[in-house]
Amino acid sequence: MAEAVLVHATAEVLGEKAAWLAQLSNERHASAHTLDAYERDLRQFLVFLTGYHARPAAMEDLVDLGTTELRAFLASRRRDGAGAKTLGRGLAGVRSFVRHLERKGLASAAGAKAMRAPKQPKSLPRPLSVADALSVTEEAGAYAAEPWIAARDTAVLTLLYGCGLRISEALSLPGDALGDPAARSMPVAGKGGKTRLVPLLPAVLVAAAEYRRLCPHPLPANGPLFRGARGGPLRPQIVQRAMALLRGALGLPESATPHALRHSFATHLLSAGGDLRTIQDLLGHASLSTTQNYTAVDAARLLSVYDDTHPRARRRRPVPSQAGIA
Template sequence: MSGTILVHASRDLLEEKAAWLATLQNERNASPHTIASYERDLRQFLVFLTDYHARPATIADLADLKTTDLRAFLAGRRRDGAGARSLGRNLSGVRAFLKHLEKKGLASTAGARAMRAPKAARSLPRPLAVNDALEVAEEAGSFALEPWIAARDVAVLTLLYGCGLRISEALSLPGDALCDEAARSMPILGKGGKTRIVPLLPAVLQAVGEYRRLCPFALSPQEPLFRGARGGPLRPQIVQRGMARLRGALGLPASATPHALRHSFATHLLSAGGDLRTIQDLLGHASLSTTQNYTAVDAGRLMSIYRDAHPRARRRG
């Protein structure tokens, strides 16, 4: 019977799904990536319910949803090869839609709230060593055929490491960003439409200034700061490809990606005595638990502090 039903939900349920996605976009300012993920998670669940009941899923099915139904859904996804992280995201998407229905009196989230998300193995950040991070930023333009592209590549990677930016944040900067050589900070629009303030090091301003001087294209506020070879927006794939060539030349591991420079920014700040709350703000993490991953990366420094500071760890003369 599975796979024979093409319509995976009733019309009114699909209308509620569309209304929910519109709310995420218009009222909560969710990113296109987040909306696409939620849509996929809910579609997978509705397809499961359709097969489960041998008919298109309805709002009544969600109103009567039981914990056993959710367990069956996650079990099926696991059989299809989904890992714990994907299963947790699936459950989160279903919960979010049920909450939307609950506000309208159409369903209850009780069954979904009773479900515990599968535990995912914690993936620790993999930063570069300090010397490697500095060398990456300095040598970023080594493979460029034109001086302005070399300066651009240096500026981008210096931003990622010097300010802890996501690659999407760096590439979305407008053409008039970082014009003021006396600036010591700048606002960054991050995930979820949240703005944070990041500090600006002289090395960052110098690298971007050199790129500005050499760039052959007009860098207007309406256009992106970083350009591709033909003048269009610089694509993340170009930065990632350049980083792959660079790590090959420098003998760095495959984990040395553009995003690893953001991890390096956080880990090196922690090593130098930065506190987690400050690093959380600089990275734009919504939860401190995300930032706390860096304490595991830098466990050696924390143990050293413990040995030096704890009264019972001190040696008596």
């Protein structure tokens, strides 16, 4: 017997959902990851409305959506184990869809705008120390099966720490990137298709040149720079696996991930006197408030150094006995 298909919304609502996702992709250049998350969040809300009204969600349920339905939706998701971050993102997806309907004159977004998002717990970046970050880049290829793969892993991890790239940004570089040994900067396509200019350290160029020299696969400009063992695009999971091996070998914590190298890049720049605006530009953050999280990390480090080194901050040690001292 064929399995029944759950209808969680009318054809009209599903049509507007498709139009909304297309607009996010074409006009706002949302990433595939963002589109998947928003689609999933809205689908969960429409499924909730189907159960709430005991029928497929219809346009009439969205015309003047109030905080009552939204609070009930968040409460149901919380009972299912969703955390504050997930709930906040889910509410953002619903708001975006209702604003889409409002722009077309099909609904009012007043209720969705009035709904406050759950308070988000503060999550600070967890960078590596300078010594550990350098150890990662120096030992990156130590456990690779072939010399060219060792050179590749070294180039990727050196790039993440040396330029503060996201792993997706590094693996999206074209085959002709990092090919000029005299280059001092390069453009990087970040989130939302926004391009920024990042400076290139000599160590990054040297590592990239060694990878190019040993790579057995052609690296045309219309293909990816970093390749997997069989010549296809290098997958993030392979880089994460290489980092996991390094964690075990170097005794690093579980928080030492490829993305932690990006955090380390920002934190170490700030510790050395870099200003927030510059670091914001280098990281490609849309909001300065995101970059400001690194000030809390640096402040915590400074306080720790103070507590460990200042004579009046250190725990008082017992005064040695004067007996036997000439």
